[in-house]
Amino acid sequence: MAVLVKVGGLRMAGGTRDRMIDATVDALRRNGVAGMSFTDVLRQSGAARGAIYHHFPGGKAQLIAEAAERFGAEVRGHLAALPGGDPEAVVEAFVELVRPVVAASATGSGCTVAAVSVGSGDDDALRQAAGTAFGSWTDGLAARLVMAGAEPEEASGLAALLIAVLEGAQVLCRAAGDTEPFERAARTLRAVVRSR
Amino acid sequence: MAVLVKVGGLRMAGGTRDRMIDATVDALRRNGVAGMSFTDVLRQSGAARGAIYHHFPGGKAQLIAEAAERFGAEVRGHLAALPGGDPEAVVEAFVELVRPVVAASATGSGCTVAAVSVGSGDDDALRQAAGTAFGSWTDGLAARLVMAGAEPEEASGLAALLIAVLEGAQVLCRAAGDTEPFERAARTLRAVVRSR
């Protein structure tokens, strides 16, 4: 096995290590940090038990940190690619981007980084991994808003508000079992941005 | 021991059962559902191991559900007591109420109900317990806004937005280790409500 393709020194998707991280991303968003077990990850990735400490000498903490990084980078990419010629349009596009994410959360598959934040316990490295991801989202979204013509300070505050709503809505919608809390909040959010 | 005072058929605070629920509220907000152990609860409440299934035949799930209910009721009380003669003032008071909560979250002690929502896994009873608590917060806050003169539909949307920001800010601030994400979002929130 082990189809390890190396391109420019970067290991491409498809390897065991890679599948393990993907499986961890999924297990985290579904069961949280303490609720995720190696058993789940091994079953979903097809890896053997011994593969864990071979690929991740730091054990569970390292695996989780890398999963948070991967998920964080992926979302950041989506945020940077947000369409919209003015701040209002970017907010509109943000709402559309978030809708399916929140829907997934309503059926049990929430935000991996939020799971790491809430479940980090007293592990500072984990907490910081989550903080870095969230920070990159807020900064990326703020930069996107500036690019669309917003004032830097206004963009920073608006981005922080939007990311907070994104995370809060996922928590609420998972508990509610539907996306209604998000739709209500989003309606107000748009009305509010439009009236500026 | 067992200073069980009964008043009108209701067991008052001070009993073993009661202390166990309090300890569970605390353990949940700190470590999440799967991260909370009976060992923690027993140590903090001073109860014996056998007391668990004596007081909570439903085991861990029942204990967690009751903790979510208690925390939910307590917060709902705070929201109902929010001062303010008009919607803008209520929002202002909300921000002040939330500030210390978010600060606690930044040091590791987040929202008990959020922990239950995120950590509920596939247990529908737990998910629903969290949903009920969140629903009561949103409804209570909306009612308070209506009382302060807001239109019912406007109040419903604004309340959903505020609760989402409350929960999202806790997740972000815990990861950041400080309250900056909340302060940024709150600044924008107030500016936005004021401009109506």
Place this chain on the structure above:
DNA sequence: GTCTATACAAAGATAGAC
């Protein structure tokens, strides 16, 4: 690098004496 087997600790859950 991949796999099997296993050590060791901690979890939830019960039984039964007091």
Place this chain on the structure above:
DNA sequence: GTCTATCTTTGTATAGAC
């Protein structure tokens, strides 16, 4: 109602053959 003791399962972590 309270407590001690224990069963069973599950989880993390490691050792070592291939």
